Amino acid sequence: MLGAITASLWTLRHKLNCTLPAEVAYIGSKKEVDPAAIAAMNATLGPVYGLDLSAVPYPAHHNPAGQAVLEHPGHKIQKKPWEAKAWALYNSRFKQVLMADSDTYPLINPEELFNGPHMTLHGNLHWGDIAYGRWGSQAVQDAMKALGISNASLVDVLEHLWRITTHSDVIYNILWGDKDTYMLAFAAAGKAASYAQMPIPPAAALSGKSGEFHRLRAMALQILSVRG
Numbered sequence: 001m002l003g004a005i006t007a008s009l010w011t012l013r014h015k016l017n018c019t020l021p022a023e024v025a026y027i028g029s030k031k032e033v034d035p036a037a038i039a040a041m042n043a044t045l046g047p048v049y050g051l052d053l054s055a056v057p058y059p060a061h062h063n064p065a066g067q068a069v070l071e072h073p074g075h076k077i078q079k080k081p082w083e084a085k086a087w088a089l090y091n092s093r094f095k096q097v098l099m100a101d102s103d104t105y106p107l108i109n110p111e112e113l114f115n116g117p118h119m120t121l122h123g124n125l126h127w128g129d130i131a132y133g134r135w136g137s138q139a140v141q142d143a144m145k146a147l148g149i150s151n152a153s154l155v156d157v158l159e160h161l162w163r164i165t166t167h168s169d170v171i172y173n174i175l176w177g178d179k180d181t182y183m184l185a186f187a188a189a190g191k192a193a194s195y196a197q198m199p200i201p202p203a204a205a206l207s208g209k210s211g212e213f214h215r216l217r218a219m220a221l222q223i224l225s226v227r228g
Helices: 002-014 035-045 064-068 083-091 117-122 138-143 155-165 168-175 181-188 202-206 212-227
Strands: 022-026 048-052 096-100 124-126 146-150
Touching (some): 002 022, 022 035, 035 048, 083 155, 117 124, 124 181, 155 168, 168 181
Parallel strands (some): 022 048
């Protein structure tokens, strides 16, 4: 985890000339990251801040069950704490956030994303799973590991996002993780029309192993039947 984060930060600073501050979110109770490592990264690749997700005070107005989701993830198969992503967004020190998995590798300066048309028009930009996820090609899944969202203007969305996340034992096992909960949060806040998702060419999702097209088609028909 630290090696991947360091490589990404080094690339951002020395290859892409990015000066944006970074925040490394981790679960301190699981000893994922030594705070001394954050200090070292800040000294050489800063500004870099640490966010210990297990040390953040829990809001009294939210479902108490949410206090346990970092230690006991809701997904029954993967058992990965995807809930930490929503909690990191909820508690970030920044007004605007580009959230990326620790194993992502930047190819462009992310400052371009914050100044792009999606963020300018909608204040958010997402890479979603709902039409692809485990049914789409692995290449598409690997690419969809970043999310941009404006905390300042979408505070209500973040409140709904965490409320949904506290029920991850149900939601994550329907949607296969956290990504599509952002879409649900926008809808719950009455801002479904403001949700902006990066368009993905159909061929990218339908390419891959034999049978993926049929599974994707079946899921699409199921979604249409629900909407109908």
